[in-house]
Amino acid sequence: MSTAVSPSFGQSVALVAEREITSKLQSKAFVISTLVLFALVLAGILFSGFAGGSLSGETKVAVTSDSSAALAEVPGLELIEVSSVTAAEDALRNDTVEAAVVADPASPTGYTVVTLHEVDNSLTSLLSVAPTTHVLEPSATDPFMRYIVSIGFGVLFMLAATMFGSTITQSVIEEKSTRVVEILISTISTRALLAGKVLGNTVLAMMQVIGIVVVTILGLTITGQAGLLSLLGAPMVWFAVFFLFGFILLAAMFAAAASMVSRQEDAGATTTPITMLIMIPYVLIILFSDNPAVLTAMSYVPFSAPVGMPMRLFLGEAQWWEPLLSLAILAVTAGIAIVVGAKIYDNTLLKMGSRVSLKDALKG
Incomplete structure (x- = not known):
């Protein structure tokens, strides 16, 4: 008589990730919203490019x-x-x-x-006859373009992180409230379940970010903005890399925070601080896009580095080694978040009823 063999940790993670990706791709709402987002980005670039061309004619x-x-x-x-x-x-x-x-x-x-x-x-x-002007320290980029690019990086990071963070939160709470999680962890470990959710949603988020980057390149090429494209090329690549590690950091935190509650109505109590960490870089990059000191600080803080460092690279204000150092800090922070998040997830996933406090979640 043969006995069933439990899947390995890697197989369990892959199965959960596949489930997360498949369920999203089969959702008409997700597919339509993603296509609409791509269309809006392309339309905005085409409009600004053609309008700018007509105005400068x-x-x-x-x-x-x-x-x-x-x-x-x-x-x-x-x-x-x-x-x-x-x-x-x-x-x-x-x-x-x-x-x-x-x-x-x-x-x-x-x-x-x-x-x-x-x-x-x-x-x-x-x-009119204007006097000769001389600027001692000319800006490397147009102030208006600086502002627009800062908004672009800030909005893209905020939308993608918020959207998929909310998806992770809903998925975890739904599995807890319906007790599906009890069936899942009878076959796989809680850490494999957490890793699969983080991996699956990270893949989806990166697909969306890369899609927006491709649409941006397409729009700039169609409108003949080769100069802007050359300036944005490397910063957009770095943004994708920083977003990858930044989202893993946030995804682990969202999953851990969601496991501390049993109802969707209570999710705000544990996820609001994480949402604020996403909103703060968006606000700062808009208010201080022309402030080198603030941008430098943002580029080394893990939660704002995915926005701050690409912006400094676009402006030409970062040394070659700075993005590497910033990425290392972000990767280490993401690793710590995964370890702590896994502990909270493991300690609270099966606890039903009232919200579990952070202190109790860490103690187990």
Whole structure:
């Protein structure tokens, strides 16, 4: 008579991870929300790229033979020569040009800007004589682009970590409340169950992050933003690497926190501190994207390193060894979180009823 052989630790982890991944991929809500997220990211990049291109395009200006020479060296203008002032006005009314510049002896500059409905301040500023400027310490990146990229890193980290952290929390509590967990741990260990949940959701989160990176590259390529793409290339790769370890850290904490309660209604009491750890980097990166001291501190704190370090790499403010050191700190912290989380998970998974305090969870 043959006896059933219990699966090994590795096999148990793989089975649980496969179950987590399969259940999510079979969920229409998850698949649709992911596709919508990809579509929104692509649409945002395409809109900003094409809008930026149209805004930075040359202004079409009608000029006569008397005024064309004076504007020949002005950047940002596409000069369309017409035969007379009347022809210039006709071009304006036909929307062939956006403005006209005609000779005017009575004007202090020798010419007059003619528009159809209102004064074109952008053209006026182009024609104005500005003093020479000299910046002692010029910024390596455009301030607006700095702000947009900081929001991008912050939002991506917050959304992915929150979404899959919530998934882990719901899964653990559901298994406890329905007592399915009692059947599961009769075959596999609690640590294998925890490791499988963390692994499965980490794979799903990384798939989503990598998908967003691919969509971003596609959008920047379509809109011809090769310069921005070259600046974002290495930081996006580093973001994916940091996110991997950062999410493992958070996933272990979410699973441990969820095992301390038996009802979904009580989950907020144990998971809110973890959610705050996710929100703080998002707020800081937006408020202090132009503050090197804050960004440097963020890049070495494990919970904010996945946002802070890629941002500093994008800005060119980090030395080559800094991301390696920051990643080592994050990896060690993630390892500690897994050990502590496994202890809490093991001690509280079968405890039903009221919420287990952290002190009791650690004591067992």
